[in-house]
Amino acid sequence: MVVNISFQKQENRNLPSIISITRYCYLHGKQLTYHDPICCVRIIYHNISLEKNQEIVEFAENKPAFSRQNLAYLRSESWMNDFPHLFEVKGYQLAELPNYYCYVCVIGYKNNKPEYIQVIAKEPLGQNLRNQLEYSAKTLNQYLEIYSENFYQKSKIKLLEHILHKAGHQLRQSLSLIGIYAHNLHLQLSDIHYKRQAKIINENVNKLDSSLTEILSCGQGVRLNIVPQNLKEIVAETVKNFQPIIYRKHLKIHISQTSTILLLDKSQIQQVFDNLIGNAIHFSPDFGNIVISWQIFQQEILIKICDDGPGISSEDMQKIFNPFYSRRDGGTGLGLTIAKKIVLDHSGNLWAENAPQAGAVFSIILPRK
Incomplete structure (x- = not known):
């Protein structure tokens, strides 16, 4: 045996x-x-x-x-x-x-x-x-x-959750107060120059609030709404959301023709694909190719998202899933951290590597049951 x-x-x-x-x-x-x-x-x-x-x-x-x-x-x-x-x-x-x-x-x-x-x-x-x-x-x-490695990574994420839980409400309260005053000033000011400044303050408060929402989502506990989901439909829906930039960069997206039903929290797994496919699009050159494929095994499924961009440096490879580490201008550095946490919450795993020729490959393992 x-x-x-x-x-x-x-x-x-x-x-x-x-x-x-x-x-x-x-x-x-x-x-x-x-x-x-x-x-x-x-x-x-x-x-x-x-x-x-x-x-x-x-x-x-x-x-x-x-x-x-x-x-x-x-x-x-x-x-x-x-x-x-x-x-x-x-x-x-x-x-x-x-x-x-x-x-x-x-x-x-x-x-x-x-x-x-x-x-x-x-x-x-x-x-x-x-x-x-x-x-x-x-x-x-x-x-x-x-x-x-997984144990230490989970420990770091738990510490991050604890910090965010304490700081999140205080930050939201302050942002809400600033937003209210900025909105009131925008309504009451007659000078166009100052009115525009008040509007900019209010817009940036909204941006900070959105970033804070993303950060706090990393600190949420495991509250999964697990229901059967069609994997190909989730991927196709994600790709559809990126159509304007895909069209602008003349990218070709190749998706596996087969599909399977998995027990998932759709909104959370959608967030994983939003991040990984968004990164692949961002780092792909014009007229590049992105391949989204999967292999179905008896107990699990292996999903790969491959691009033909510049790949991942050895330094980035060591830090790419660390909180607040970003390779994108204006990024919060939490997208991949949140994606990894979501996959771990689904009893799976997520890792990165470089393709043999060029580009990066992000792989996800998820259980089929």
Whole structure:
């Protein structure tokens, strides 16, 4: 039996569908126990959300579990007399389990403590199983890094939500007051010059209020109105809203002909497409091409928005989803942050990369159920 663990690429990094780190380690442990002569698999990993090391123990089917005393011996790590190199498969002798063979492959080190996969077998492992153990360790290492990145990113967004919640109402109250006085001045002033200035003040207050609405939408909690939606119709509606600038720049928009029904909050996902397609249009050269495509898998859908613009610099790639970081003149720097938050709220993921030839590619993974 083989456990299928799928990945999507982000340059040299893997982006799996979001599942808990405990579940992910359990799947790897279970997969290893399907191979003879493996009897037991222990995975020690650092759970960033709990800020401590955790353990997964899996026994092969029809193989006896170890006693509490034997498990306590394994957890003591007294048998580990050195610190192996990363991803090195190394054998150890177990004084209290002399009839078993022990192999360890280190996933990483956190706080001077090793994270590792320990395999215990009744016979020595062949080279194929050693390679499988090394592959599992590398895969877990990548997932742990991605899981940590997502955790820190969500923590930053939570902090932003807290700040915005406190400041938002105060800012709105002040803007409303300024807007009222500017409007009253515009109505009462007779001098055309001053009247125009009052009007400009009022118009800019309205612009600030719109920007504040966009900023505060980033700080809203998860309140999704999930209903079945036609993906192609949402994309087509978004593209239609950009028709004037598409026509002005002579752009060609290519949209997948197939469609599918997804459970979404339409208004929020529409905001994601507004931002991503709007960026693609903005950075595309005149007479450029924008391709909006998707691949439908059993459990998820992968959506890609590709342009043939200048692409994303390495500096921008590191900061592109950070709040208040913008590559567009006059941008708030919150569009991509909000888009990513919405996709995460839908249990999906959003990332950026450069196309092989030219241009940028924004990819979205969304669950189909």
